[in-house]
Structures are given as C-alpha cells and as structure tokens.
Amino acid sequence: MKLLSVNRGRAAASAHTGQPEGLTGIGKRPAEGPVEVRDPGPSGTGGSGLVGDDVCDLRHHGGTRQAVYAYAREELDHWEAELERPLRNGEFGENFTTLGLDVNGALLGERWRVGPDLVLEVTASRIPCRTFAGALDEKQWVKRFTAAAVPGAYLKVVQPGSVRAGDAIAVLHRPAHEVTVATHFRAHTLERDLLPRLLEAGDVLSPYTREKALAHLDKHGSVARAGN
Template identity: 60%
Template sequence: MTGIDKRPVDGPVDVRAPGPRGSGLGGGLVGDRILDGRNHGGDDQAVYAYAREDLDEWGALLGRELSGGVFGENLTTLGVEVTGALIGERWRVGPELLLEVSVPRIPCNTFAHWMSEQGWIKRFTQRAVPGAYLRVVEPGQIRAGDVVEVVERPDHDVTIGVTFRALTLEPELLPRLLSADALPEEALAKARRRVAAAR
C-alpha cells in the first residue's frame, strides 16, 4: 500500500501543520494519508510540491503521460520555480495559506515500486529535480487553480536543487547548507558533521 498516488480534487482542502513526524497528524492536507509515518510527514514535510513542467519532462523521458499527483505531490504547480526555490522561501497559496520551503524529497523504495521503472531511484537522483516539501506557516484552505505567489525569499543561495545534490550525490556541497537555517535539523546536522570531519 502507498499514499503516493494523489488524485485531483475540485473543492476546497483544509491545510494545517500536522505536528511532529510519527506522532502528529501525518500530512498537512486534511484527508491525505501518510502510511509510513516514521519516515514521511510531519511539520517539515507537511505539503509536497512538484512542477507540472518537470512532470512533463519526465513523461517525455519515460514515454508516458504523468498526471498531477503521480509523484505523490499535494500541489502540482505551473509557472513556479520549485527546484530553484530557496530553503525558507515563503509561498502564499490562494488567499489564506502560507507555506515555507523546507527540504527536497529524497526518493525511497516505495516510490520506486510505485513508478515501476528500472533503476528509478538512481535516475530520479541523477536528474536532481526532486520537488519541494513545505511546512505550514499559516493554515488555510486551497483549491485547484489557486495562485502561488512567492512572498518572501531569504538572503542566501541554498536552493532545493543544491540541497538535494548535497544530501545525495555531491556531499562536498554540504557545508553550503549551513547558511540555510530554515532547513530541518536533520539536514543541518549532516552538514555540520561534514564540516567537522573536514577540519
């Protein structure tokens, strides 16, 4: 069983901070299910966003159409820079909801089984277009077609793409993550260990 396969909805969806991973409400969208609460969900992974443009590129590479939600994203965006989003960047979605970019998605075996593509984790990792997890700053309702507006950008250059590469194939980038204090503690601790080991 997997909670990856998300389906579009027409009506409003309530979004709130779910609490700590493993002991809170799971995901940020009311009605969404997180089946592996030990490794997924919680405040730092409350909402997952993936760009429609990136899904279309994957679809061309895989030779099949990919519907919104197929990667498990809660928000399939259009015209929003997701991989280039800065850690700590804030998005206003619709009139109420305020989200903050927290960390990239790291592919897992469940995702690989769901996609049924040979070498999926390696391919997804090498392409380094992971999508972004967001935390809920101000709860609210969202609807399909809501505008996503970047309302605040921090003063550093640590993007979702850089963070993903640092946490996966390019650990030499880990020290760069230390300037992004909005990263979850787990990622910052990994960066601090890398810096300490280099001394």
C-alpha cells in the first residue's frame, strides 16, 4: 500500500461553487517533493491539512475532521473506463491518491501511518457537491457518483508529518465495529435506514451525524444491517 501522489490546489474562479467569491481549490495537482501535513484547526476557520492547499468554502470543507481527503487510484481507473476519459491523480479533488488500499472499506476511526511520521484517522465519507459536479463536467454526475457509493475518505491528523509520492501506507489500528466509509456514505445518501448503525462507531462520529442517527432511531426504532 502506498501514496501514489500528494495533490494540492490553489484558489481559482468557478461558476459552480454557490459562494459569493466564486472560488474553489478543487483543481488539485500532484506536488513535487515533500508536503507538510498538520491539523488545520476547527471547521469553519481551518482549511486544508496540507500546507499550500487552498480550501475556499470553509463552511463545508476543511477543518480538523476533513484535513485530508483520500481516494484510491483503483477507483479512478474504474471511473476512467466508465466515463471513457482519462482521469489524472487529484482529478476528484483528493489530496492523497492511494494505491493498494481499500479506502472505502476503511472503518471509521481506523488509523493509517503515511510515510515515516504522519498518522491519520478516518472520520467520514465525502459527500458530492455542485462544485465537484461542475469541475468534472459530466451529466448527472452527483447522481452517478452517489449510486456507485465509492466516495473516498476524509481523515484528521493525529500526528503531523511530511509526506511525498511513493511513501508507504500502513494500517495501524482497526476498531472493533464494522462501520465503513462506504456505509457512512450510503447512510447519508440513498439508504437512510443505515443511519442508526453509524452509532456503533462511537466518538469518531461528527455531532451532525450523531444527531441524524439518533433522530432516525427515535423515529423508526430499528437498526438496518448491511455489508461494506
């Protein structure tokens, strides 16, 4: 398992952000040499965990829980065939393009070491937005991406460090529950009956997700079961 590329983006104008400034940092490109990764701070004020990577919509992106976004090269290859077009590393706005790692099968709270020092913890799945759809410029992209349920993972920084393309990735810890990135995504999108199951992940859940799961459980009184 390794880090195929480390990707950063600079703020650029876009007609698809829905923000007054009309800027986005989704257009990420592989970086040359080492890149420092640290905790960017609270959501709403902190940006990307990668030094030199711009986050323009701080309300929905960046911050401690979304310091790094990882997506597997294997999934990009699948989408290349599906869309019949080349997709470079960073095309989906991911900071880390991985190889040999089951990103969507990772458990919430799972910890990875990347390179010699950096330690990350899986916190949530990515939810597609209009900026992502606009950047990719594919018809009904949000619907298609959602149906595929291979969203990639957001991670927080447990121990800061510098990384570069080619660094090894090791899974340091896997929690005892079975709540994966893919399950988190499906619960928030097309399979809402899975929401209460997310509570099995414990404190790694965001307050927003916990509230949604508890509200669903209170209303429906059951926990759906599903695989990855």
